[in-house]
Amino acid sequence: MNKSQIQFSEHIRYAGGERKFEIDLYQLQELLNVSAFWAKGRSIEDLGIAIANSEPVISVSDRDQLIGFARATSDGIYRATIWDVVIHPEYQSSGLGSNLVKTVLSHPRMRWVERVxxxxxxxxxxxxxxxxxxxxxxTMVLHNLANLALVPATEDQLQ
Structure with a gap:
């Protein structure tokens, strides 16, 4: 591994007030399939949705090859969650994973959050x-939210 070729990048840009992501979703899908048992088989469409709803989205590349990835969601002040931290197996134990997480944590959207x-x-x-x-x-989990028959709260219940 030639360290001079390793590059960290943020992949969200704003164009005309609209968020656009610039990451090769096919490379991301392959990286997750090779490196993350919990993310195997994610579709390109679903990855695009996840990225569009995350900030920051950070990648690590060696030349033009995606070798690392992480994303986060946050309210910017109280809570944030880091998701999908992954480094290609050939690049693990090189310090890239720690640098990736630290890059996410130092992002302006994450820097002042009370709990991550x-x-x-x-x-x-x-x-x-x-x-x-x-x-x-x-930590608690609610699975299969789309399959639950949730009834929205009435205005009286919200007051």
């Missing part, structure tokens, strides 16, 4: 080295 969350199955030690702490008391 992430989910990980096997990489707790990696994130603890960056400063994350285990949190077993606040």
């Amino acid at each position: 969350y992430l989910m990980t199955t096997y990489q707790q030690g990696f994130y603890e080295k960056i400063g994350f702490q285990p949190n077993t008391t606040t």
Whole structure:
């Protein structure tokens, strides 16, 4: 690996007030399929939707090849969540993953957030080295939201 060819990039730009993402979704799909058991098989369309609704979106490239990726969602002040942190297996253990997470955390949308969350199955030690702490008391999950028969609150219930 020639470090002089490694480049970190943010992939959201604004054009005419509209958010546009500039990342090769096919390379991203391949990177996730090779590097992330939890993200295998994601469709190009779904990846585009996820990226369009995330900020920051950070990638790591070696020349023109995507070798790392992470994204986050945030309200900009109270809470944020980091998603899809991945480094290609050939580039792991080189410090790129830590730099990727630190790049996400230093983004203006993330810098002042009170709490940053992430989910990980096997990489707790990696994130603890960056400063994350285990949190077993606040995380809950609702699966298959689209399949639930949710009834919106009435105006009386919201008051």
